[in-house]
Amino acid sequence: MTADEQHSAQLWERFRSGEAAALAALFELHYEALFNYGLKLTGDEELVKDSIQNLFQKLWRRREGVRAIQVVKAYLFKALRHHLVDETKQLKQQRYLFPAPADSFEVTYSHEEFLIAEQTDAEQQALLLAAINQLSSRQREALYLRFFDGFPYERIAEVMSLNTQSVRNLVFNALKAIRKVMKVSWALGG
Amino acid sequence: MNYTAYSTEDFLADESFQAFVLGHDVATTSFWQQWLIENPGKAAEFHEAQTILRQLVGRPQPVSEALKQEELAKFRRYLQPKPVLRVSRRHRWPVILAAFSVMLLIGIGFWRYMAPTNLQYNTLAHQQRQLLLPDGSRVVLNGNSELKLSGDWAPGQAREVWLKGEAYFIVRHTAPARLKTVATAPSNVKFTVHAGPVDVAVLGTQFNVRHWAGHTNVVLRTGQIQLSRHQAGHTEQVLMKPGELVSTDAARPQAPLTKRAVKADFYSAWTSGHLDFNDTPVADVVALLRDGYGLQVTVNNPNLLQQNLTGSVPNQDLEVLLNSLGKSLDVQVRREGQHVWLD
Structure with a gap:
């Protein structure tokens, strides 16, 4: 367990014993990661803000029945994902759009988000984005959780309500597909 | 696990190898750095997988502090109990006094909360x-x-x-x-x-x-x-x-x-765990050892300074860095305290 996870776990225990400040501290600590994840899933800033508020308000209302958990961040991600699934289903029904596909989000990437973006040329960035966009939305989501938030497979499984082997396959197949595209680009480039 | 039969795809799929590229913990990083030194025959697969994975590492976009503070304040308002009072005229004063004391206490609490902490x-x-x-x-x-x-x-x-x-x-x-x-x-x-x-x-x-x-x-x-x-x-x-x-x-x-x-990239390379050389003069690398690590460097073969280096070497640990530099340049590296000789 990392130092941050330990810190969160301690705050969680204090929250369970009824301390409001501990829950507010968890809100502050995880806000950026939750906001970004929510935005990645839905692209809707207002919806994400509301969902995070609702999520934490609900935790506070139900504090007496809340269980002990191992990794707070993964738990919050999973809970936010549930909220967003419910919200987007409702929204889609209200707007008489297509029947909502069960729990799938359009996850999109832009090149500024990648750490080494500054060191790669535009052509390579475009290739990488194209490769990523060919992946299924679940693969894209799993990659985000793995390489942006650093969750291990086991926690990604928890967040996305899949089993660990499915996550392993999702990520592996995604990496294979990306490798194929990058290989072509190296072959062409030199 | 038998890593020596590893292909690029095996490296890609390996959760521990991914954690190494993500730079998550020191133990994993030193394990894979050591592994590469011990298995030079797998360097091509290792580096290809490393290059692919490094491209995928991203940072969540920073959320503006104003937005975060606004949302946090909103949540704090929710957490504060809202007293609902219905009071008969007869009991009004004690209740007002009590309400006043509660507000004072909340105020003190808030002030203490906001007071600077280092x-x-x-x-x-x-x-x-x-x-x-x-x-x-x-x-x-x-x-x-x-x-x-x-x-x-x-x-x-x-x-x-x-x-x-x-x-x-x-x-x-x-x-x-x-x-x-x-x-x-x-x-x-x-x-x-x-x-x-x-x-x-x-x-x-x-x-x-x-x-x-x-x-x-x-x-x-x-x-x-x-x-x-x-x-x-x-x-x-x-x-x-x-x-x-x-x-x-x-x-x-x-x-x-x-x-x-x-x-400049050399001096922040420790954050990624590896130094990347791209046709880099050895003289620049020697300058890095002097300025970046405070070492005294003696190069016995002046021809060495004319050579160029290409590739990626792990640098989280000075010993590992010197070791792999020696291997890449095919020279003996000796170190005594802060003095290093490249022979």
Whole structure:
């Protein structure tokens, strides 16, 4: 367990014993990661803000029945994902759009988000984005959780309500597909 | 697990290898660095997988501090109990008094909550920590280092941190866009790192500061730095441009502040765990060992300095770095304390 996870776990225990400040501290600590994840899933800033508020308000209302958990961040991600699934289903029904596909989000990437973006040329960035966009939305989501938030497979499984082997396959197949595209680009480039 | 039969895809799928590329923990990083040294036959597969995975590592986009504080305040309002009182005229005064006392207590609590608290972050040897500062700036703290700041950074106030050891700073620009020159900017939009006798003032940039054993060096990657040194009652100032290094040594206080052009990427390479060389002159690498690691370097074969290096070597540990440099250059590397010989 990392130092941050330990810190969160301690705050969680204090929250369970009824301390409001501990829950507010968890809100502050995880806000950026939750906001970004929510935005990645839905692209809707207002919806994400509301969902995070609702999520934490609900935790506070139900504090007496809340269980002990191992990794707070993964738990919050999973809970936010549930909220967003419910919200987007409702929204889609209200707007008489297509029947909502069960729990799938359009996850999109832009090149500024990648750490080494500054060191790669535009052509390579475009290739990488194209490769990523060919992946299924679940693969894209799993990659985000793995390489942006650093969750291990086991926690990604928890967040996305899949089993660990499915996550392993999702990520592996995604990496294979990306490798194929990058290989072509190296072959062409030199 | 039998790693020696590993293909590129096996590396890609390996969770521990991914964690190594993500730089998550020191044990995994040193395991794979050591592994590569012991299995040079797998270097091609290793590096291909590393290159692919490195491209996928991303950073969540910074959320504006204002948005976060607004949302946090909203949530705090929700957490505060809302007393609903219906009071008959007869009991009004005691209730008003009680309500007043409650408000006073909440006020005191809030004041204590808002009162400045000092923050301090430390790392152990070989440990790195990523920090997010209250203004949204990011810091990667290298091993054996310490960063202090006061916990009450309000928007529109001067930002100051105190560093011992080494850190890489990615500072958020909070000044109005028209303010571009740090030398003429008011102090309330500046971000200042205090490291020994040196103050590094910036608006929004990326730079590396190392302050160890009386030796301070600052390398600027992007933007602009106003560097000041205070000693013996007077202050010297220089303005740094990207790719410049300024170093000072407590043992030679009389030496004036001078700027030198360096490969800035080398000096922040410790944050990624590897140094990338791309047709890099060996002379530059030797300069890095001198300036970046404070080593005295003797090169016995002058032809060596004419050679160029291409490739990626692990650098989280000086021993590992020297070892792989020796292998890449096919020379003997000897080290005694702070003195290194390349034969």
